[in-house]
Amino acid sequence: MTTLGQRIRQKRQEMKLSQDQLAQKMEKSGKQIVSNWETDRSEPSISDLRKLAEILGTTASWLIDGGESPQTKVVQEVPPGYVLMPAEEVIEMQRQLIRSKDQTIKEKE
Structure with missing residues (x-):
């Protein structure tokens, strides 16, 4: 099983970021x-974990325990009456x- 640090390194390398570049993105x-x-x-703080996950294109949960796919996925069925675009x-x-609203406002002036 991989550690938090190993997962951070894995995703950083997949994103082709140096440690310096990641540090800059993390401010x-x-x-x-x-x-x-x-x-x-x-270990990163909770807020740093969230930011890391966003930058590295994964979830904080995957960084912490590796239990989910490293790719951020939103898998939901579309509710009736809704359309995905x-x-x-x-x-x-x-x-x-x-x-259109701007044009309507100008016409009324």
Whole structure:
């Protein structure tokens, strides 16, 4: 079974980040803190674990115990009446609605 530090190193290397780059993304000074985590000399705080998981594209749960897949997965059935859409499409629809509202407001002025 792998340790927390080994899982951090694994994901960092998969992301092709150096210890220094990960430390910068974590807003930590120097790579020593990442090195300490990876060699299990110290452990990240809960808030650091959450940030690590986000940066490394995994879950805090997987970092802690390795029990879940290292990839963040959202597996849910779509509730009746809902439709899944790519985020880009949703964002574009929101932009169009905002433009439409802006145009309506200008016309009323």
